[in-house]
Amino acid sequence: MWIGSPCWFCGASDKGAHKKLHGSTAKIPWKVDCNRNLKRRGKYRSWVYMTLDQRETKTKQKEDFSKGSLSLPQRPRRNRKSDAIRSLTRETILLPQHLVYPIFIHADSYVKPIPSMPDCQVHSISSMLEQVDMAYRWGVQNVILFPKIDVKLKSNTASECYNPNGLVPQAISEIKSKFPKVMVWTDIALDPYSSMGHDGMVGDIVQGKQKQSVILNDETVQQLCRQALCHAAAGADVVAPSDMMDGRIGAIRMALDEKGYTYVSICSYTAKYASSFYGPFRDALDSAPVDIPGVPKDKKTYQMDPGNALEALREMELDEHEGADMLMVKPGLPYLDIIRLIRENTTLPVVVYQVSGEYAMIKAATQQGWLDEKQCVMESLLCFRRAGANAILTYFAKDAAQWLVEQDDIARKSFLQ
Incomplete structure (x- = not known):
């Protein structure tokens, strides 16, 4: 939640932004029903408590996924890709x-x-x-x-x-x-x-x-x-x-x-x-x-x-x-x-x-x-x-x-x- 924003639940600054975020939800009173609508769609907690950067990243990842790949700077699996790498990065050894x-x-x-x-x-x-x-x-x-x-x-x-x-x-x-x-x-x-x-x-x-x-x-x-x-x-x-x-x-x-x-x-x-x-x-x-x-x-x-x-x-x-x-x-x-x-x-x-x-x-x-x-x-x-x-x-x-x-x-x- 962004304190001071016109919409107390999603942070949209006006009805146009609210419609862009939620599509059909703009047909109902946006300040009052945003919370209820987001809960119904299962997105309330995950969306409301995100920072702006997190929301932008999530939107970008969604766009990347639609293209068939994710934009991930951190991929832990790279350190698991072969036995040689796994041995190199292993934290604990047994002898x-x-x-x-x-x-x-x-x-x-x-x-x-x-x-x-x-x-x-x-x-x-x-x-x-x-x-x-x-x-x-x-x-x-x-x-x-x-x-x-x-x-x-x-x-x-x-x-x-x-x-x-x-x-x-x-x-x-x-x-x-x-x-x-x-x-x-x-x-x-x-x-x-x-x-x-x-x-x-x-x-x-x-x-x-x-x-x-x-x-x-x-x-x-x-x-x-x-x-x-x-x-x-x-x-x-x-x-x-x-x-x-x-x-x-x-x-x-x-x-x-x-x-x-x-x-x-x-x-x-x-x-x-x-x-x-x-x-x-x-x-x-x-x-x-x-x-x-x-x-x-x-x-x-x-x-x-x-x-x-x-x-x-x-x-x-x-x-x-x-x-x-x-x-x-x-x-x-x-x-x-x-x-x-x-x-x-x-x-x-x-x-x-x-x-x-x-x-x-x-x-x-x-x-x-x-x-x-x-x-x-x-x-x-x-x-x-x-x-x-x-x-x-x-x-x-x-x-x-x-x-x-x-x-x-x-x-x-x-x-x-």
């Missing part, structure tokens, strides 16, 4: 070195399939080494270990987690001896070792006259420090606390530094949400909370509420202050906004975990023939990078690295120098 390969291990000598995670297995030490070798040959230089512990070794204190002769220290030692350039990450949490299936020790507290079972924070942190020291002594390059206990990053950093492990990195699970996407992982490791009266049925008192975003910034600030070297968001695709939020508020590397439920969904859909596995996997991983992730934990790491090498003709030798 094998951006991937971290999670490997499930157990102390048995056989490989155990995981029904809810097709093509994933719980590996023996020897088959684990084969997986590391294959992944490394395709350029994946980082692996993270997740142990399935014999039920006989589990306890509420999870003391097996810092057994120097345990499964994880043995696996670390084997990898580092055969593949010294591979960076070995380890999960720091009690749930694989806990008879309660929780990331922390379960204990009773008294509030008033009521006794309640809770996940103990400070007592758990002490165990986590012992676990991190055990893994560092075995040769771990990165410890990744996934427990979400308060204060554990600072305590672990102090414990490592006091023992001389200043070179061991900490990748904190900064924003680990109480998600429904972890089911297949818990199936693989038998690490779900137990159904015992009095024991918390879920992990919502220490993992984050899926409805919260600003809380992730609070956790980020604490982890930075306490000495984290990398910050992780878990799960991945449902939390792209959190990845971006943290990326925009920290200078530390950001890591994302494409979790077991995400993997299982893609696998299930592709096995039904509904989706193309390779295309969907590569798109999802690229989206993590676009959102701001420096590194991606994904069960597709080995396959994705191979696809990248074959697709982009990356020289594998460059990874093995």
Whole structure:
């Protein structure tokens, strides 16, 4: 609308201009009925609120279109016209070195399939080494270990987690001896070792006259420090606390530094949400909370509420202050906004975990023939990078690295120098 114009709705200066704009509408009282007529023709909002330049441009485009072409100075499709141009202008890239390969291990000598995670297995030490070798040959230089512990070794204190002769220290030692350039990450949490299936020790507290079972924070942190020291002594390059206990990053950093492990990195699970996407992982490791009266049925008192975003910034600030070297968001695709939020508020590397439920969904859909596995996997991983992730934990790491090498003709030798 042009304020002060004779027609309050279209800006026509007189009836002649009004007739030129609207044709037959000039037959009806032009100041009164212009609004109604334009609404009827579906043009009121798009026309009334245009500036003069916009109206002239629209009129010119209409004339150009009648001649068979549009006068468009900006045509974004010009930067999409060939693979060479698309590659040149691509804002985000994905490479094998951006991937971290999670490997499930157990102390048995056989490989155990995981029904809810097709093509994933719980590996023996020897088959684990084969997986590391294959992944490394395709350029994946980082692996993270997740142990399935014999039920006989589990306890509420999870003391097996810092057994120097345990499964994880043995696996670390084997990898580092055969593949010294591979960076070995380890999960720091009690749930694989806990008879309660929780990331922390379960204990009773008294509030008033009521006794309640809770996940103990400070007592758990002490165990986590012992676990991190055990893994560092075995040769771990990165410890990744996934427990979400308060204060554990600072305590672990102090414990490592006091023992001389200043070179061991900490990748904190900064924003680990109480998600429904972890089911297949818990199936693989038998690490779900137990159904015992009095024991918390879920992990919502220490993992984050899926409805919260600003809380992730609070956790980020604490982890930075306490000495984290990398910050992780878990799960991945449902939390792209959190990845971006943290990326925009920290200078530390950001890591994302494409979790077991995400993997299982893609696998299930592709096995039904509904989706193309390779295309969907590569798109999802690229989206993590676009959102701001420096590194991606994904069960597709080995396959994705191979696809990248074959697709982009990356020289594998460059990874093995």
